[in-house]
Amino acid sequence: xxxxxxLQAKAPAFTDPAKAGADFEVQGEYAGEVQPDTNxxxxxxxxxxxxxxxxxxxxxxxEGGLPGAGWDGGEKKEADGKTTDGVTVFExxxxxxxxxxxxxxxxxxxxxxxTLKKIVRKSPTxxxxxxxxxxxxxxxxxxxxxxxxxxxxxxxxxxxVTSKRKFKDFTIHLEFRTPFMPKSRGQGRGNSGFYAQGRYxxxxxxxxxxxxxxxxxxxxxxxxxxKVHMCFPPLSWQTYDVDLTSAVxxxxxxxxxxxxxxxxxxxxxxxxxxxxxxxxxxxxxxxEGPGPVFLQNHGNPVRFRNIWVVEKE
Numbered sequence: 174x175x176x177x178x179x180l181q182a183k184a185p186a187f188t189d190p191a192k193a194g195a196d197f198e199v200q201g202e203y204a205g206e207v208q209p210d211t212n213x214x215x216x217x218x219x220x221x222x223x224x225x226x227x228x229x230x231x232x233x234x235x236e237g238g239l240p241g242a243g244w245d246g247g248e249k250k251e252a253d254g255k256t257t258d259g260v261t262v263f264e265x266x267x268x269x270x271x272x273x274x275x276x277x278x279x280x281x282x283x284x285x286x287x288t289l290k291k292i293v294r295k296s297p298t299x300x301x302x303x304x305x306x307x308x309x310x311x312x313x314x315x316x317x318x319x320x321x322x323x324x325x326x327x328x329x330x331x332x333x334v335t336s337k338r339k340f341k342d343f344t345i346h347l348e349f350r351t352p353f354m355p356k357s358r359g360q361g362r363g364n365s366g367f368y369a370q371g372r373y374x375x376x377x378x379x380x381x382x383x384x385x386x387x388x389x390x391x392x393x394x395x396x397x398x399x400k401v402h403m404c405f406p407p408l409s410w411q412t413y414d415v416d417l418t419s420a421v422x423x424x425x426x427x428x429x430x431x432x433x434x435x436x437x438x439x440x441x442x443x444x445x446x447x448x449x450x451x452x453x454x455x456x457x458x459x460x461e462g463p464g465p466v467f468l469q470n471h472g473n474p475v476r477f478r479n480i481w482v483v484e485k486e
Contacts, residue, residue, distance in 0.1 A: 184361070187353040188474050190408050197353050199261050200224035201406045202239055202294060203275045207287025211279070217243055220275060220289055221382040221406075226356035228256040232263055233382045241403050241440045242294070294405060296412040296438035301346050303481035310336055310466060311480040319468075330477040332365050333470025335456065339463035340370065342485040344416045347466075350476045351379040351390075353407040360388070363407055364471035366452075369417045370464025374452035375435055377475060379407045391437045394452045399435075399442035410478075411438055418485075420448075422461035 187193040200222050206215040219239030223231045234250035237243040254263035254270075261270040267286075268277045275289040303309055309318075311330045316322025319334035329350075351363030363379030373393065380389035385402025390411075392398050405411050414436040421429035430450075435443040451459040456467055468477060 184354055184356040186357075186363075186474050187408070188476065190353075193353045193408065195256070196224040196226065196228060196230075196355055197408070198273075199230060199256065199270055200353075200355075201291050203270075203289035204239060204242070204292050205275075205287060205289035207277050207289070209286075211284075215287065218287065218289065219244065222254075222261075222270070222275075223382040224353070224355040228261075230254045230256070230261060230263075231382065232266065232268070234266070239294075241401050241438070293409070294438070296405075296410070298346065298412045298414055298436070298439055299348065299410055300479065301412075301414075303346070304483060306483065308338060308340075308482045308484065309480075310338070310482060311477065313478060325476065328478075330468070330480070332468055332473070332475045332477070334468050335371065336466040339465050340417075340482055340484060341419050341463040342417060344414070344483045344485070345369070345466065345480070346412065346414050346482075347480040348410050348412050348478045349377055350410050351377065351407045352474045354379060354473065360471075361473070363475060364469075364473050365475035366394070366469040366471070367413055367415070368452065368455055368467035368469065369415060369433065370419070370431075371457040371467045372451040372455045372459060372464055373417070373431060373433065373448050374455065374469070375413060375415060375433075377469075378404075380404050381406045391435065391442045393433065393435070393443060393446065393448065396448055397443065397446060399437060400444070401437075401440050401442055403437040403440045403442060405438060413437060414439075419463075420459065420461065425461075427459070427461075 203220040207218045208215045219235045221233045235244035252263040252266040273291040277286045313328040316324045323331040354362045365377040366374045376392045378390045381404045387398045390404040416434040418432045420431040431448040
């Protein structure tokens with residue numbers, strides 16, 4: 174375990190797309206139409222291509238479109254690929270990527286069965302402006318609303334901070350960006366977390382293209398996975414819009430659990446879900462009263478911007 178941790182720590186983490194390399198240009202989302210068979214009509218199809226380092230990739234295909242954009246939750250199609258001389262080939266899928274276009278051919282390789290173009294999706298709530306009366310925690314000007322607040326030279330909030338102000342029932346908007354870490358895996362790849370009241374974690378992780386478990390992006394840790402896995406590729410700006418209703422206590426005893434609704438990149442991924450207890454690693458235990466906004470430091474350079482809170486009466 175110690176050796177694995179050391180190797181993980183040395184894995185590169187890119188925060189600037191201009192310096193992320195050729196693999197970053199291939200990784201991403203592709204959308205278009207394919208013809209499954211010469212006797213069938215074309216169908217909408219989406220593919221998420223995940224960089225694994227050293228020119229290696231894993232592709233996940235979705236009939237009907239990408240998650241949140243047409244896919245109905247059916248069976249996924251998966252294949253591994255590798256880049257050689259500027260072309261990324263997925264032999265199992267009879268597909269290749271070149272110049273931002275993914276081309277599918279028949280098994281003989283002599284007929285094009287479909288083309289998908291690389292796309293960059295944006296959350297519909299990206300850049301959302303705070304309404305009148307909102308508490309602005311971070312707008313790029315100062316990190317002083319957070320304990321241990323730190324900013325990058327280009328005005329982004331760094332991980333590992335706790336808001337000085339505490340909140341009870343509220344709606345929060347925050348924008349985050351995971352780094353590009355192609356040689357890292359699992360919980361070592363763009364890991365952080367948003368903790369409502371410093372108690373309940375909505376995971377932040379580069380789990381682009383993965384299953385969407387409770388410990389992956391959008392999951393409420395140890396409570397439930399997202400209904401739709403809406404994780405965008407690393408170095409994309411993503412949004413969480415979260416409504417929290419506090420637990421209710423009477424005479425020091427909890428009589429109602431906290432509840433949470435989470436929108437990830439505009440999609441409802443948790444709808445008024447009950448939160449039975451605090452997250453294990455949370456700064457605060459389950460309890461009554463307000464708590465802070467906590468953005469976890471898990472050793473990866475995750476960045477934040479445009480964070481504001483609307484308190485409920």
